[in-house]
Amino acid sequence: MPELIEVEFYRLDLEALIGRTVTSVEVYDDRCVRPRGAPAEGLSALVGLKLVSTERHGKLLLANFGGVDVEETLGIRFGMTGRLLVDGKSRIDQLEYSSPKNDPLWDRFVVDFGGRRLSLRDQRLLGSIELNPDRTLLVPEASRISGADLERCLKGRTKKIKAVLLDQQILAGLGNLLADEVLWAAEISPHRSADSFSRREIETLARTIVDTVRRLTESGGSNTGESFEVRVAGASCPRCGGQMARDTIGGRTSWWCVQHQR
Numbered sequence: 687m688p689e690l691i692e693v694e695f696y697r698l699d700l701e702a703l704i705g706r707t708v709t710s711v712e713v714y715d716d717r718c719v720r721p722r723g724a725p726a727e728g729l730s731a732l733v734g735l736k737l738v739s740t741e742r743h744g745k746l747l748l749a750n751f752g753g754v755d756v757e758e759t760l761g762i763r764f765g766m767t768g769r770l771l772v773d774g775k776s777r778i779d780q781l782e783y784s785s786p787k788n789d790p791l792w793d794r795f796v797v798d799f800g801g802r803r804l805s806l807r808d809q810r811l812l813g814s815i816e817l818n819p820d821r822t823l824l825v826p827e828a829s830r831i832s833g834a835d836l837e838r839c840l841k842g843r844t845k846k847i848k849a850v851l852l853d854q855q856i857l858a859g860l861g862n863l864l865a866d867e868v869l870w871a872a873e874i875s876p877h878r879s880a881d882s883f884s885r886r887e888i889e890t891l892a893r894t895i896v897d898t899v900r901r902l903t904e905s906g907g908s909n910t911g912e913s914f915e916v917r918v919a920g921a922s923c924p925r926c927g928g929q930m931a932r933d934t935i936g937g938r939t940s941w942w943c944v945q946h947q948r
């Protein structure tokens with residue numbers, strides 16, 4: 687599924703359309719519109735506006751449009767299988783868990799820029815679009831998290847650290863693969879309680895999150911981590927040779943090294 691790194695790649699693709707004016711918006715499936723029940727016709731507010739800038743907050747992509755005395759932001763979320771296509775192409779060909787098929791029937795909405803186009807292709811329909819999402823609801827963002835912000839995220843949480851890192855209502859952007867790689871790099875067991883960390887450990891964890899996101903962005907995606915290749919039964923840890931173990935935490939399959947992650 688797309689994690690913040692993949693959404694950052696989508697954002698870079700979208701930059702190609704900056705300066706272009708929207709000529710039409712087609713919503714093929716109303717179920718992708720948020721808030722639920724909002725009329726899809728509301729998206730026609732974008733027609734006649736130029737794409738002026740792009741942003742990303744965690745897994746949320748924000749496209750800012752402007753015209754004479756008007757500004758609108760389109761928020762796009764990708765769920766499990768969503769892909770952003772610009773002119774029918776994406777720099778991400780296939781996502782883990784998504785079908786290798788790539789069917790234009792899965793296009794949920796299309797924004798036309800006078801011949802060039804932006805679309806959300808989403809097989810499982812867990813992605814969504816929202817006009818002017820409420821920015822006051824945004825939680826801290828993983829790729830630039832500070833120790834102080836992470837401390838606030840963890841404070842009073844008795845859930846396992848892995849489950850808290852995955853919780854998009856607490857920290858925006860980390861998915862399953864990134865969270866496992868972060869904990870592997872930080873030498874922390876995914877089972878530890880989120881409220882068991884000292885301030886010093888939290889500072890180290892925050893730095894590891896930022897560094898891991900940067901490292902895997904440079905190497906090409908959430909599936910390029912050092913721990914990714916050993917997500918199989920019987921595998922040994924590439925750092926210490928310890929045994930890799932598997933469990934379900936926060937509803938997701940987690941892999942960790944029983945020897946160096948404590």
Ligand SMILES: [Zn+2]
Nearest residue numbers: 923926943946
């Ligand atoms: Zn190890």
